[in-house]
Each structure stands twice: as structure tokens, then as C-alpha cells.
Amino acid sequence: MKFIELKNVNKTYSTGVTALADLSVEIEKGEFVFVIGHTASGKSTFIKMLYREEKPTSGSVIVGGINVAKLRNGRVYKLRRKIGVVFQDFKLLPKLTVYENVAFALECLGASSEEIRPKVMKAIEIVGLKEKVRSFPHQLSGGEQQRVCIARAIVNEPKLLICDEPTGNLDPDTSKEIMKVIDNINKDLKTTVIMATHDKEIVNRMKKRVLLIEHGILTGDYLKGSYKSHESA
Amino acid sequence: MKALRIIGRSFRDAFKSVFRNFSLSMASILCATITLLVVAVSLIIAGNVEDVTKNLEKELTIVVYLERNATEEDAKFIENSIKAINNVSNVTYKSKEEWKNEMSEYNSSYGSIFDNYSENPLPDSFVVYVNDVNSLEKVTSEIKKLDKIDSAGYGKDAVTTIVSVFDFVEKITVVIVIALIFVTAFLITNTIKLTIYSRRNEIEIMRLVGSSNTAIKLPFVIEGFVIGILGSIIPIILTIYGYIIAYEKLNGHIYVELIKLISPYNFVFYISLIIMALGALIGMLGSLMAVRKYLKI
Ligand SMILES: Nc1ncnc2c1ncn2[C@@H]1O[C@H](COP(=O)(O)OP(=O)(O)OP(=O)(O)O)[C@@H](O)[C@H]1O
Ligand SMILES: [Mg+2]
Numbered sequence: 001m002k003f004i005e006l007k008n009v010n011k012t013y014s015t016g017v018t019a020l021a022d023l024s025v026e027i028e029k030g031e032f033v034f035v036i037g038h039t040a041s042g043k044s045t046f047i048k049m050l051y052r053e054e055k056p057t058s059g060s061v062i063v064g065g066i067n068v069a070k071l072r073n074g075r076v077y078k079l080r081r082k083i084g085v086v087f088q089d090f091k092l093l094p095k096l097t098v099y100e101n102v103a104f105a106l107e108c109l110g111a112s113s114e115e116i117r118p119k120v121m122k123a124i125e126i127v128g129l130k131e132k133v134r135s136f137p138h139q140l141s142g143g144e145q146q147r148v149c150i151a152r153a154i155v156n157e158p159k160l161l162i163c164d165e166p167t168g169n170l171d172p173d174t175s176k177e178i179m180k181v182i183d184n185i186n187k188d189l190k191t192t193v194i195m196a197t198h199d200k201e202i203v204n205r206m207k208k209r210v211l212l213i214e215h216g217i218l219t220g221d222y223l224k225g226s227y228k229s230h231e232s233a
Numbered sequence: 234m235k236a237l238r239i240i241g242r243s244f245r246d247a248f249k250s251v252f253r254n255f256s257l258s259m260a261s262i263l264c265a266t267i268t269l270l271v272v273a274v275s276l277i278i279a280g281n282v283e284d285v286t287k288n289l290e291k292e293l294t295i296v297v298y299l300e301r302n303a304t305e306e307d308a309k310f311i312e313n314s315i316k317a318i319n320n321v322s323n324v325t326y327k328s329k330e331e332w333k334n335e336m337s338e339y340n341s342s343y344g345s346i347f348d349n350y351s352e353n354p355l356p357d358s359f360v361v362y363v364n365d366v367n368s369l370e371k372v373t374s375e376i377k378k379l380d381k382i383d384s385a386g387y388g389k390d391a392v393t394t395i396v397s398v399f400d401f402v403e404k405i406t407v408v409i410v411i412a413l414i415f416v417t418a419f420l421i422t423n424t425i426k427l428t429i430y431s432r433r434n435e436i437e438i439m440r441l442v443g444s445s446n447t448a449i450k451l452p453f454v455i456e457g458f459v460i461g462i463l464g465s466i467i468p469i470i471l472t473i474y475g476y477i478i479a480y481e482k483l484n485g486h487i488y489v490e491l492i493k494l495i496s497p498y499n500f501v502f503y504i505s506l507i508i509m510a511l512g513a514l515i516g517m518l519g520s521l522m523a524v525r526k527y528l529k530i
């Protein structure tokens with residue numbers, strides 16, 4: 001069985017909008033996959049299927065051996081512990097320092113402070129924020145805040161890192177740095193990365209596998225490096 | 234270990250948010266305090282009424298005199314009929330001879346009076362015990378309906394009136410207490426709702442990183458618990474000191490020796506325990522309602 005396996009996934013929201021139609025795809029352990037498409041094409045919906053923020057209307061979604069579509073509400077947390085998620089808006093807790101924000105992810109799972117400390121320091125080092133551990137979010141730049149989010153997402157050493165437009169709020173140079181961090185996580189920690197983005201420049205430059213979604217339909221699956229931006233919107 | 238740390242964190246968070254939303258928490262705590270005070274007072278009264286009533290019930294009896302021409306068979310039949318009436322717990326027979334002996338023993342001048350009669354002038358009688366003071370009247374009228382009954386009656390009318398007044402007060406108190414419990418639970422629900430709102434970002438992140446639903450709900454349930462416990466402090470202090478002082482001032486009884494108060498030690502502690510448990514329960518009820526309604530997970 002593949003690490004991630006979606007089969008004939010349909011998603012129709014209660015409003016009647018069909019966001020995904022008959023989508024099937026497989027992703028191997030350790031891959032780096034971009035998900036691209038116009039606005040409202042269904043990228044975020046696809047991402048939300050993976051961490052069970054939304055359930056498919058039909059079809060199956062398997063992530064790391066867990067059938068996400070059949071997962072009961074009370075058990076979703078078991079899936080979430082294996083996945084790190086990063087968003088466009090940073091979702092940091094403003095009253096906590098960088099260290100505390102990252103530690104929060106482990107604290108609410110009941111980890112002891114002796115367990116927490118080395119893991120948090122390692123995650124903060126990976127994202128390159130060692131000098132700012134004691135800063136509060138409002139004292140950080142956008143790029144630095146996103147690094148904190150990434151550190152929080154990987155601190156529990158997940159097998160899968162999911163990013164929904166992590167560079168959406170950042171300027172091109174900062175985006176580049178963030179992408180370097182994410183790429184390193186994929187390479188060094190062997191974490192599978194799935195990232196939805198609008199940013200063609202990033203997609204073109206990084207030469208990874210690309211999934212193109214148009215109106216909820218998977219219209220392109222470009223293997224490593226074969227994607228050219230002119231082929232799509 | 235993990236569970237313990239999660240519970241520890243939940244307590245910390247609960248106390249933090251009680252103080253963060255202090256004015257609303259205070260309103261809930263005050264409401265709980267008032268409710269629990271009323272409960273404490275009514276428990277103290279109810280406990281004492283119950284105790285007094287039990288003692289009175291032991292003493293309250295209906296005395297039934299038979300007609301003079303009643304035969305032994307009539308007496309047997311009447312005894313069985315009385316036993317069959319609802320709420321009758323015991324019936325004892327007292328023959329005219331027993332009456333005579335008892336009275337003569339009590340006062341020797343009676344004895345000499347009886348000597349003037351060729352035949353015992355007293356009637357045969359039954360003493361009827363009932364389970365419940367409130368049934369005295371009904372049982373008595375049932376007995377009067379039987380044949381060969383000269384008279385049937387019970388004494389201590391004033392006491393039974395007091396007892397039934399207490400009974401009525403008790404019922405009203407129960408209604409008031411239930412209403413107060415609902416108001417308190419509702420207020421606590423609103424307090425918790427505000428906490429849930431102010432911590433929505435935290436909850437979102439907890440969900441994202443894989444906190445179990447129980448772990449997410451726990452701080453809010455504990456917050457309700459804490460509010461309930463804080464609300465029970467003043468009622469408990471007033472119960473313990475108030476009752477002990479009142480008991481001493483009244484020398485342990487009201488008006489007459491017959492209406493004895495329950496002695497304070499252990500009684501006040503039982504009441505306190507009930508008050509604290511009830512406070513915690515109301516608090517958790519309120520927070521569970523809030524969690525169910527406002528914490529969509
Ligand atoms: N919770 C929801 N309820 C109803 N409709 C929704 C919901 N979320 C998304 N949609 C609809 O589903 C479609 C796909 O939305 P989605 O967010 O997946 O697009 P997207 O590709 O991520 O867009 P963007 O690039 O703007 O982020 C849109 O038409 C959107 O309006
Ligand atoms: Mg989106």
C-alpha cells in the first residue's frame with residue numbers, strides 16, 4: 001500500500017458546491033508534491049481531506065495506513081499526531097514566546113518538559129530561529145513567524161508535512177528562504193511534503209512532482225521536474 | 234503520567250481563565266454561592282424536621298375504644314380490619330383489665346374508685362401506630378367507619394400542624410432550589426462560552442496537533458468545577474459556624490424539649506460535603522452544556 005492513496009474522491013459541500021470530483025492519486029513516502037490550480041479549484045479541499053478537516057462525500061482517503069474517510073471524530077487526533085500542518089495565516093499564540101509556541105504542540109499531548117526541551121530546540125534549529133527563542137510573535141517578521149509555524153508542525157516528528165500556501169503572505173525573497181527550510185525537512189528528515197501553492201515561480205524552480213487541479217478535477221500529474229508553467233494557467 | 238500532566242495543565246488553564254474573565258466568573262460564583270446557601274439552609278431544616286418527625290412518629294398513636302358490648306370476636310375482627318388500613322404499622326390490644334391495672338398502679342386513688350364498681354367500667358381498646366404523621370387523620374377516620382367503635386382519636390394536634398407546615402415549606406424549597414440550580418448552571422454555561430471563545434485559537438491548534446477531544450474539553454469542565462467549588466466556600470463556612478452557634482444559643486432544642494436539634498458534629502460536615510459536591514456538580518453541568526453547545530469538535 002502506498003503512503004497516501006486517494007481513490008475516486010468526491011467532495012460536495014453542504015452548499016452544493018462540488019470542490020473535488022472523482023480524484024484518485026497515490027503518493028509515496030518521502031515525496032515532495034506541489035498542488036496547484038486556480039483559486040477555488042479545490043486545492044485547500046484536497047489538503048483538508050488529508051488531515052481529516054473535511055470528510056470526502058464518497059471515495060476513500062488513506063494516509064499512513066489510516067482510512068481517513070472512515071475515521072470517527074473521536075479518533076481524528078491519532079491521525080493528527082502523525083501530520084504537521086502549516087497555513088498561510090500563521091496561527092501562533094500571541095502571548096507565548098517562540099519556544100512556548102513550539103512547545104505547546106507537545107505540551108497539550110502531555111509530554112514532560114524534559115522530553116519537550118530537546119525536541120523543541122531541535123525543531124527551532126532546523127528552521128533557523130535559534131536566536132529568537134525568547135521573542136514573541138509580534139516581534140518577528142512574517143517569514144520568521146512562518147518558521148515558527150513550521151517548527152511547531154515538525155516538532156513531533158511527523159511522517160507527513162502538509163502546507164496550504166505557506167508563502168502566500170510573504171515576499172519572494174522570504175518565500176525562497178521558507179521553501180529552502182521545507183525542502184531541507186523533506187531531504188534531511190525524509191518527511192513527505194504536500195504543499196498547495198499559487199506561486200508559479202517556486203513550482204518552476206524547485207522541479208518537484210506537481211498535481212494540477214482544475215475545477216475539482218485532477219487534470220495533470222507531472223513527475224519530478226517535468227512541469228512547465230506555460231502548460232497550465 | 235501523560236494523563237496526569239494533561240489534567241495538571243487543565244487545572245492551570247481553568248484557574249487562569251477564571252481570573253482572566255473575572256467579572257463574569259464572579260457572577261457565576263456568586264450565583265452558585267446563593268444557590269448553595271439556600272440549599273444548605275434547607276438541608277439543615279429538612280434534616281432537623283426529618284429527625285423531629287421520626288421521633289414524634291414513634292410517639293404519635295391513635296387510641297381506639299371499643300363499645301362496651303363488643304365481644305372478643307368483634308375485637309379480633311376489628312384488629313384485623315385496622316391492620317389492613319394503609320400506613321398502619323402496628324396495632325396492640327389493651328384489655329379493660331390492663332387499663333385498670335395500669336391506672337391503679339399510676340395512682341392508688343384510681344384503684345379505690347374502681348373498687349366502687351362491681352364490673353370494670355373501662356372499655357377494651359387498641360393502640361394503633363402509623364408510619365407517617367400525615368396519615369393520622371385519614372387512618373383515624375377509616376377506623377371510625379368500623380362497627381362497634383366507641384371512639385378513635387389522636388393527640389398533639391399542634392405538633393402535627395407544625396410538621397405538615399414544614400412539609401409544605403420543604404416542597405416549596407425544593408422548587409426554589411431546582412430553579413436556582415438552573416439559573417446557576419446557565420450562568421456558568423455563559424462564562425464557559427466566553428472562555429471557549431477567547432481560547433478558540435488555542436483550541437484550533439490543539440486540534441491540529443492531535444489533542445484528544447477529552448483533553449480539549451477537560452479545561453472547560455474543570456473551569457466549571459472550580460467555579461462550583463469556589464461558590465461553595467462561603468456556604469460551607471456559614472453552615473459550619475452558623476449551625477454550631479445556633480445550636481449553642483438554642484441549647485439544642487426549639488421551644489420545647491421535644492423538638493430537639495441534631496447535634497452539630499458530623500451533621501455540619503455531612504451538609505458541607507453535600508454542598509461542595511453539589512457545587513462541583515452544578516459547575517460541571519454548566520460547563521458540559523457549554524462544551525456541547527459551543528465547542529464543535
Ligand atoms: N467549507 C466550505 N463550505 C462550502 N463551500 C466551500 C467550503 N470550502 C470551500 N468551498 C468551496 O469549494 C471550492 C473549492 O475551494 P478551495 O478552498 O478548495 O479552493 P482553493 O483551490 O484552495 O482556492 P484558493 O486558491 O483561493 O485557496 C470553492 O468553490 C469554495 O467556494
Ligand atoms: Mg486554498
